């Protein structure tokens with residue numbers, strides 16, 4: 001078994017959450033069963049490896065498809081959560097890690113009055129290309145910068161001279177004077193992006209903390225935060241859900257348009273109260289985490305006994321906290337997590353079925369056509385196509401979720417219905433999943449099953 005096909009080991013704190021969920025949620029159990037099957041299937045491994053290859057080298061067409069996918073997910077997000085239609089006159093939106101700009105395009109579609117301010121990694125530093133119209137006359141202002149380097153924003157003004165990237169930190173605090181109604185935190189460390197000084201896990205933590213601090217220091221009272229998370233069954237994500245529950249109304253969203261086989265989902269934190277003590281304490285903690293991940297991460301060979309003891313104590317602390325978390329938040333977690341796990345489980349089952357039939361092949365051609373079709377095709381035609389796919393399990397699940405009934409008229413006059421979405425998803429399941437377009441910026445496109 002090679003490196004990629006090995007099922008990742010769970011940390012002790014993650015194991016506590018997983019065993020709690022296994023005992024109480026049949027949906028979660030089913031997901032774990034199919035995940036184990038996928039992880040141990042060499043065809044699936046080969047499939048994911050090919051998929052990663054396409055995602056890492058997307059080309060112009062691939063980039064356009066990813067952009068369209070994100071716009072499609074924006075439509076779905078609006079339908080499921082209603083957060084993109086902003087009621088206040090001249091609302092302000094902050095899109096962190098914005099490129100290619102699908103969500104910014106969605107905001108411009110549902111809230112024409114909105115001004116969007118965005119930060120995104122420059123292309124020459126490994127960032128994605130911006131495809132959404134921006135600049136003069138567009139109401140979209142983009143700052144191309146590495147969001148993790150705004151040291152003063154994170155409470156650090158003295159940069160150690162010996163840091164390998166000392167000259168790259170900035171004391172600016174962009175968009176500091178605005179208050180935002182809606183903030184997206186959709187950053188993802190590119191698999192292909194290597195910093196000189198940091199290993200990927202540290203980079204993930206730096207990126208997440210940077211976005212959260214930026215967002216919390218700019219969100220309006222009553223505003224909404226949308227945060228990309230991975231694994232609704234891992235301590236880190238569950239802890240964030242619980243923390244946000246103290247100062248916002250939390251909801252989760254997982255699209256059915258794409259990224260279905262991954263564990264990723266969005267935390268949608270509505271009615272934010274950034275002034276609450278719990279919110280301010282969280283920001284202080286994230287600042288500490290940023291500082292730690294940026295300046296204190298020891299190289300492995302420098303690990304001394306002191307660091308080792310500290311690491312062990314932290315582990316014990318996290319284990320205890322994990323037990324408390326499932327005790328106090330477990331029932332809520334199951335309620336929030338089950339729709340996410342069910343989408344992922346169905347997608348993995350569909351993939352395995354296609355591998356059995358020999359019809360699953362990663363490729364960007366088909367998925368892109370589907371992506372375009374999804375946003376434009378006649379709902380009746382799509383529904384008909386979905387019927388042809390005979391994906392009755394998926395259809396009945398979506399019916400159960402109440403996703404197949406509502407219809408609404410979007411701001412540009414297209415009729416978009418939840419039924420269309422579901423039908424489109426079923427079409428994809430029968431041919432090529434949009435996941436196969438991959439995320440060019442995705443550190444772990446697949447297999448991200450756990």
Ligand SMILES: C[S@@+](CC[C@H](N)C(=O)[O-])C[C@H]1O[C@@H](n2cnc3c(N)ncnc32)[C@H](O)[C@@H]1O
Nearest residue numbers: 070097099100101102103121127128147186188
């Ligand atoms: C999943 S994509 C975002 C997609 C976007 N929400 C959309 O709707 O099109 C992740 C983005 O994070 C950006 N990113 C990654 N690391 C970053 C960093 N350190 N600073 C700023 N942006 C970063 C990537 O370049 C990419 O544009």
